[in-house]
Amino acid sequence: MALRLFNTRTRSVEPFSTYEEGHARIYVCGLTPSAQAHLGHARSFLFFDVLRRYLVHQGLRVTYVQNVTDIDDRSIATALERGGSWLDIIGEHYASFSASMRKLGVSPPDFEPRATEHMPAIVTMIGDLLQSGHAYVAPDGVYYRVASFPRYGAFSGRNLDELLVGARVAVGEQKTDPLDFALWKFAKPGEPSWPTPWGAGRPGWHIECSAMSASLLGVPFDIHGGGTDLIFPHHENEIAQTEALVPGPMANFWLHGGLLLFDGKKMSKSLGNFEPLAHLLERHDPQAIRLLFLQTGYRKPMNFTEEALAGATAGIRRLFDSYELLRAAPLVEPFADVAQQRFDAFPQRFFQALDDDMNTSSALSVLFEVAAEARALAQSGAASALAGFLQQGLELLGLDPQARCEEEPQLAADFVLRLQAALDAGAGAAALTLDRDALAAEAIAAVLAARTAARQRKDFSLSDRLRASLAQVGILVKDEASGSTWSIVE
RNA sequence: GGCGACAUAGCCAAGUUGGUAAGGCAGAGCUCUGCAAAAGCUUGAUCCCCAGUUCGAGUCUGGGUGUCGCCUCCA
Structure with missing residues (x-):
């Protein structure tokens, strides 16, 4: 049996295959580090990490791209509020996110492209969309003309009429059709901007993924991934952008991970109903978090x-x-x-x-x-x-x-002192004097040796007191056939 | 309102083409060990409700109920 995957594009489980023999090309929508990363992000990227490991295990060469949206409205707004640069905000959250991923054992992507570092590709693509009539320049930016792409809505299973009912136009937007979305937003005074023939500004959210996936992986590629919340509008829009210019599908398989809920509600930036991932990882074993997620199907809400x-x-x-x-x-x-x-x-x-x-x-x-x-x-x-x-x-x-x-060796610096204190109080001062400069592991070994000797003398009372002393400083002792072992509790 | 998911033991959760339900955590009993711990063994489900198809349904069909997601930035 070979690998079969649920493909959002066809709503069915299909045998996985690659376009290029022996080479899987994957693009996963990464983080917008305008706010702290949360556990939901971890769940998503953890899944793709395992998928990637499995493909490699099957002998495939895998090229894994995960972008970083390092320019967006929220980070600019936060910078204005707090003072300082939007890039600092992005940098700070991104560094924390990366460190968390490392702790969780998520392998770094082969490419981690940032929107701001791929402006030429983005601008070129917008130019192509303009030239082909799929986009137009408005007073406040460049918009994608949804009506120019007949298949719009097919991917996410929506029809235009229904979308129109729910469509909202943000204040100040000057698009001709409410369904149209921004490819490029002209800069207001004080906002970061990049020059283009039609005006300085910044890219809309969706265009970076179309541009960067095409330039790093080529089109079509094999797997496009993300959370289910990206199906619409993000992935629908990516498809509209890319497939307006290139025949055939943008990607073969579209994989979407189920969302992580907290208190029955989706963890989200706007709700702020989450503990930052970095905090959580200080309190909990990253490997346990990994196990927790892998014990639940990746597509299920959790x-x-x-x-x-x-x-x-x-x-x-x-x-x-x-x-x-x-x-x-x-x-x-x-x-x-x-x-x-x-x-x-x-x-x-x-x-x-x-x-x-x-x-x-x-x-x-x-x-x-x-x-x-x-x-x-x-x-x-x-x-x-x-x-x-x-x-x-x-x-x-x-x-x-x-x-x-x-x-295990990372016990607190004063561990040996605390252990000595516990011994003095519990087992009696005469029991053992530890070398104050000894490593924690050495000190524990010394106590265990003393305890083993006591047990051999059948001095079980001393043996138990020594074990209690260790327990007091968080060391659990287990007696096994081959000898005593220890581990850290809590 | 439109579209889409999910509902399995105290908790988490798996369940290809329908044949009376994996696994983990917690609990209980037992075994082993000087005592503990660890480990091993044993132990638990009218699969949200109703109706239908079938010899037989958690698994298919229809109808309910509940929860959640997307439709606005979001993994």
Whole structure:
């Protein structure tokens, strides 16, 4: 079975194929960093990250473009309000967004084009639209003439009459038809602007995607993505712009991710009903957030709750614990044939799930089953070839056990002092004196060594007090057959 | 008002072509371990309502109800 994806353009699940043999070209509408990024953005880009990993896994070369809308009305307005430059606002939010994506394990795009850095392509395209009669110059800007594109509305499933009923014309707009949309907005005094033959100003929102996708990927390309809220008008308008100039579809597959709701309402800039992504990532494990999103179908609307995230946090711990347990276990083969057959079914089910319109939830359930199975084996002394598959599966979904390992040494600077204090209070001053300059891990190892010695002497009371002292500073001790291990709680 | 989604156990959630329901979290019981923790085993669903098609429907059809999205910047 091969990968099948739901295509918004045809409203059906279709086998995925590329125009160019072995090369997938993807354009995803990125962020407009006029405000802080939120979890909803993370959900969307996380999905495309996994899609991208899967395509690469299938041996495709992937060119992934994700634009940055670095000029828009909101950032200009905010700059006017606060003082300072709109670019500073964009830069600040964009940097924070990038850092968050990195934390979440989202691979950086191959190209991250910014509207302001592609003005020539944008201006050229507007020129072409003017020349071909699809656009006209009005007193306040250049507009796309919707009536000139008969297919307008077909993509998003709307007809012009109905659109007309709901159409609103913003104050000051001087277009000839309410449905027309701006390709270029002439600058008012004090606004940032770029020169063009028909007047200085800035691009409308939609034109940058048409221009930049064409110049970086060519037309048609394979996948165009974004959130469902972009279907209309953004993607409808992109299509109108691009397809007015080029025959055939702008892109073959159109993929749209379901929106993230908070308190049953869409997270949105205008409502401001969200905690900035960067804040959230300070409080929560990015890998857990990743798991949370992948456990829900990407097209479904999804309500975010702290409770669900707590569940995912426990889930990711279990998955990673299993992974580490397996990694440590020696590889012993072969299995009995019957068992082997059963194990072979795991990868099969896993990949089938992903092939089925990227059903990451179902794929994950297979990994959880593998984890359980493998644990049982590791515990019984046998080891498992499943470790390799589990690792592959986790990697494909971008779940990275190493990401957690890196965090472990990052205990607070005064950790050793606090641990010593806990020991003095709990286990008695004579119990142990730690080297104040020791690394946290070394100090913990020293305490554990003392505890192991105590246990060997059957001095369980001291053993328990030492464990309690560690617990007080947030270290959880587990006794396993091979020795004691520790991990950080909270 | 127009268009479009979604409604499955306490919570999250999967469910190709219709054949009595994956997985995770939480809970309960048991096993193991000096005690814990961890782990393993066991345990839970008249699939929003009504009607219909069918031998058989979460899955198809019709009608309700509820929630949400787009139609204005928005992943």
